[in-house]
């Protein structure tokens with residue numbers, strides 16, 4: 001079903017309805033494709049195979065928002081950026097205040113869109129979407145003046161007398177491509193960083209969360225400066241049209257398969273990227289833990305958090321053979337305490353986003369070597385797009401469920417003889433976005449932090465690391481590159497320009513050729529002083545005492 005959604009180029013001061021000659025014609029709408037109930041044959045095993053099939057389906061319908069339209073859009077935004085308007089502190093603050101106002105005034109509509117897209121419970125929508133976006137915006141409003149201040153730094157004897165600073169300047173016109181699982185906060189959070197850093201920005205939400213995508217398009221058009229901040233709705237074709245343009249930064253949230261497409265497109269223009277990808281996030285559980293608290297925090301980081309459809313969700317657990325039965329029993333009791341005995345009736349869990357993800361998850365459960373490993377749950381109802389919280393024990397490491405990111409309510413538990421054996425298992429896999437350890441043993445904690453490479457970690461909890469704005473949120477290796485949240489968002493969309501200030505005084509002829517033997521002696525003497533006293537620099541303490 002193809003829906004034309006209004007308002008992409010509703011532009012009071014300049015009309016994009018370019019009537020008349022040539023390729024452009026009149027263009028005042030974008031095409032949005034609603035994909036909620038796409039069903040694939042159950043023989044397709046992998047998520048990415050499904051996604052690729054979906055992409056093929058999309059290609060059959062030529063989009064109106066094509067590369068020519070995208071070029072017009074980028075050109076208009078570049079004019080805005082080059083006018084200097086987005087660089088001022090006042091403009092940035094005004095746009096951030098508009099976002100804050102939008103979130104406050106439209107909270108109910110946001111919750112409703114999230115219910116439509118994911119049956120997201122109201123409180124979860126508030127906590128993981130509205131509060132996340134609101135707190136990012138409030139932090140930027142509070143800290144922006146400091147973030148924009150040039151950072152004074154040390155200089156060196158070789159440049160004496162001098163002073164130096166690092167100046168953050170906006171990259172220019174940036175593209176934010178978002179995804180479907182936290183479709184509101186994951187779209188707005190990077191946009192907040194882009195605006196705080198003084199950029200013009202295009203947001204392309206995920207077509208899979210179509211209600212939130214439409215809401216963002218309407219609200220951004222209503223509240224924000226349309227000459228600098230635009231939402232383009234659409235699917236693969238529209239995203240591809242955007243990727244053909246020259247951007248000053250692309251910020252992508254989604255899977256690694258598409259991350260590679262984004263990076264390849266960016267390479268053509270040497271455009272820097274931040275890739276917020278995914279992966280299999282392990283949770284290691286030691287036998288010396290408070291099992292009740294551990295289980296509650298794993299359940300929170302798995303089934304409460306968007307029904308496991310979260311990039312930082314616990315993907316699998318590793319624990320000892322001795323602890324496994326007690327851990328499973330405690331997890332089950334906590335799940336039933338939180339969601340009730342009739343797991344399929346609970347309204348406290350988001351649904352699976354659509355039928356192709358539903359089928360993908362069922363395929364993971366029904367693989368021969370896995371289907372007899374289910375120790376809890378396993379119920380599913382396609383009409384409700386719901387799968388019960390499901391625990392599996394000791395599935396083979398070469399099974400699909402242990403090879404692919406699960407991104408849903410299935411939780412395999414793998415047992416090892418010794419807890420340290422878990423480290424090798426984790427390090428055999430691609431570097432995860434997050435890794436979790438539950439242990440009371442300080443030595444094990446230290447070894448985990450030192451030996452497990454991951455985007456981020458939490459010790460004795462799950463997922464909360466992304467709520468701390470002083471911690472960068474991002475991946476490593478297959479789970480992504482770059483990071484954001486808090487000032488890291490401002491930095492992700494800024495160029496850090498080095499500036500050295502010198503006076504005309506003290507210009508020494510020693511610096512210039514011809515390098516006579518006497519001069520060489522002087523230079524070597526000066527440099528040896530630098531290297532002896534300070535590694536080639538002197539500490540010119542600045543007025544704010546910062547190095």
Ligand SMILES: NC(=O)C1=CN([C@@H]2O[C@H](COP(=O)(O)OP(=O)(O)OC[C@H]3O[C@@H](n4cnc5c(N)ncnc54)[C@H](O)[C@@H]3O)[C@@H](O)[C@H]2O)C=CC1
Pocket residue numbers: 051055177178179180181182186204205206207208234235236239240253254255256258261275276277278279310311405407433475480
């Ligand atoms: N690191 C993070 O912050 C997060 C990472 N993720 C990861 O994202 C993945 C799930 O997202 P997906 O289902 O992939 O998201 P998706 O299917 O919504 O795609 C992401 C974006 O890429 C676009 N896209 C899809 N195929 C494309 C193509 N062939 N060419 C150009 N653009 C294309 C979509 O229109 C969408 O806007 C998981 O691996 C998850 O771990 C999800 C949420 C947060």
Ligand SMILES: CCCCCC(=O)O
Pocket residue numbers: 128129132181182309310311312313466
């Ligand atoms: C609530 C914050 C969610 C972070 C992104 C994710 O886990 O998909």
